[in-house]
Amino acid sequence: MFDDDLNAEQLAAATHGQGPLLIVAGAGTGKTTTLAARVAHLLAGGVRPERMLLLTFSRRAAREMLTRAGRLSGHPEASRVWGGTFHAVANRLLRLHGRALGLRPDFTVLDQGDAADVMDLLREELGFAERERRFPRKSTLASVYSRTVNAGERLDAVVKRHYPWCLDELEGMRSIFARYTERKRAGNVLDYDDLLLFWKALVASPDTGAPVAAMFDHVLVDEYQDTNALQADILEGMRPVGTARNLTVVGDDAQAIYGFRAATVRNILEFPERFPGATVVKLERNFRSTPEILTSSNAVIALSPQRHEKTLWTSRPAGGVPTLRACLDEAEQSDSVCRAVLEHRERGVPLKEQAVLFRAAHHSGLLEVELMRRNIPFVKYGGLKFLEAAHVKDALAMLRVLENPWDEVAWFRVLQLPEGMGPATARRLMDDLSVRGEAGASPSPMVNLLDHPFSVPVRAADGVRELRSALAGCLEGDLLKPAGQLERLRMYLEPVIARRYDAPVARVADLDQLATLAQGYETRGRFLSELTLDPPSSTSELAGPPLLDEDWLVLSTIHSAKGLEWDVVHVIHAADGMIPSDMATGDDDEIEEERRLLYVAMTRARDALHITWPQRYYRRPKGLEDPHTFAQVSRFLTDDVRSTFEEQGPGVVRLDEAPAGAVAGVADVDALLSDLFG
């Protein structure tokens, strides 16, 4: 059936029988194929799809794998396999079985931004906002909290190691975090970390543990190197009981890049000890890249002091040598990438088979401008801010109070929408509506708002009335579906947006996008949780079908490129301070993770790899500071590594190739001189 397409190791992994299985799969060794084949094998062997659990890093990965497994096995119901991220599966399980833990099944989910907003409320209430000393900002509080939970370490240890500048405020943080938990419980909301914590509690509980684990005959986990301690505990609890310990994990310690989420390679390294009797299969044959690309990639990872017990090899025929290009500055880098992209397209590689990868979402800014100028279509993955835009949050907050009337942050936002309503009045009104009452108590704050009299300042009265009728409109019978509700909310929000924000037309258009997104959903609750657990990851996912028949270049953060591959890969900003990021050079572990990041980026390439770095960065002048700084090539590209590249640079640019306007004007020469002597 599928045996023909697999090599011996892949076949061994795919057809493994009972017991724990660790597949150590190097980059490009056919990991997805193998995992899909294993699912297909199990399906063909009679395992019922709904008794299999496939945990992946993104919904997209799960979908892709299950489609392939369905095709391979010919099983008509392969899509009934439980597939998705840890968080999405937790959400599903907890709505089914959470009651046993004291959870109401209609909880709403806070994303990290919402969590930060709750912390901000608490910071205000507890008086940390007065600026006698600098207190950590809300997003820092949310990161510290999350990292502590996911690592399963004590707060003081986490702060000391990863947030040393916050050590003075440890006590304040502790008190905020304690209240934070109370608030979440009272408001019937769970954050991302709660989803995992309660899943763990579910499997640890004597009442629910065994039945939940017994739901599945096989559990399979992709990208295991990027799971954390909490997730490993969950898997231990989910391990199907009895003699059959059918847990399969796939991963590559050389590609571990989620340390900031408390992921630990110890999970993969210690798998055999934690799950005794484990079979280990190594996949070392690379099917993806040319030998030249592999040589360069291996050279990068070989310098890692940590042990990666694989050596990738390929039998692909020789191709081009990867290029490393020193550019004068960011402008020349953008220009150089555009040229290379177009050249490859001329030679028959469509834009879609090319990607530009970078460390941080904003690194592509200048390139995006240049691509637009040249009419080169592109989509960008990672760092998408759609759900973070204020007006989108406004609409979602309205849906959230409808769904869960005890959701405090959502109310706080909604009640400030009418003109004349600010934070103080909103808080007072929330008290009047008893938003902080116990979730499930009647009458609910929504009923209080809609049916009972309350007082607001005169100048806000009209606005609040309109808000009230918009919310009431959404609760009326005919509009029960989320898309219809959003349509009603749009009518209310249009003037609100026009009053509060600039570019109102574009913002209202975003609400239409949101409504389009909502069209596939029957219930508001489902729509909201899917949106927070699987947010649109690219501009194209939002733009929808019109783009689909076109060709476009892919722009992506390296993190979002995990598991993907292209014919041609361009890695930009390979300068020290970018890769590794200046933010991540605190300790050796962080630096090593940055090295793996570069490795991941390079190993995405099938046929051609181009790395560029600008020698000079222009910075916003702060006061009288020098407006530009000189950069070094990434420390990971040592001389030995560089010898595997074909080096290019401004020094070897042929004159007829010199990009017009980007190099060598009198101004550039003078700027250089003033740098030297100024």
Next chain:
DNA sequence: CACGCTTATATTTTT
């Protein structure tokens, strides 16, 4: 107390 304006500041990666 809301709101609009000015000024300081820190800045990664994602479920």
Next chain:
DNA sequence: TATAAGCGTG
């Protein structure tokens, strides 16, 4: 660059 805090006005 974008956001948050600070300040003055109505």
